[in-house]
Amino acid sequence: MSRIGKLPIPLPSGVTVEIKPGQAVVKGPKGQLVVDFDPEIEVKVEDGQVVVRRPTDGRRHRSLHGLTRALLANAITGVSEGYVKELEIKGIGYRAKMQGGKIELSIGFSHPVIVEAPEGITLEVPEPTKIRVSGIDKQKVGQVAADIRAIRPPDAYHGKGIRYAGEVLRLKPGKAGVTGG
Structure with a gap:
């Protein structure tokens, strides 16, 4: 399991994440960012946290798992703190x-x-x-x-x-x- 990908991303107050197929819209006090990701990767907002899951343990899905989580975490930090x-x-x-x-x-x-x-x-x-x-x-x-x-x-x-x-x-x-x- 990806050490980075399995960590949930806590949502700070004032930040919302809207999930669409292959895209996440992150809105916060400083602005809005759109993060594109592979549609095979599953991203959900569960009780104040963003969780990223992968469908298989294939090489491609393992590499996309950590990448997607890191991009979402950077966007959340960017719209809240900059x-x-x-x-x-x-x-x-x-x-x-x-x-x-x-x-x-x-x-x-x-x-x-x-x-x-x-x-x-x-x-x-x-x-x-x-x-x-x-x-x-x-x-x-x-x-x-x-x-x-x-x-x-x-x-x-x-x-x-x-x-x-x-x-x-x-x-x-x-x-x-x-x-x-």
Whole structure:
């Protein structure tokens, strides 16, 4: 039995789950998400919990069992609490600022880079060297944060660039013969 799939998902107060064949509509205080899943997987709401069951112990059903449960749990957490990814900007003169609903990044290029938030995602700049990406869809929040980081990933020698908050980098040593610099 799948260790993840067999765990019931508790429903927080204010969150409702409507099950249709192959689809679950999760509504909560922060919004609504639709989770598509294989119609062979059985999803039911039983006394305040969402339960996921599989029809057989076949390889395909075993893999879909845990996946479906994880996607539903992420959607329930998203509509009740939301997800946040924080990014840090390191480097002399590197900074970000809000321009309407967009972020303008000055990160060592000859021109500023403009980043627009897709629908359902909120971008904030609490400090000039910090960016906060938030939303209710875990996958979309992670993808937007990864796209922003990919604009200027951290340099392996100096650590300059955009990184996730708390990300630890192993810096490479420079050339052995160079002193100071």
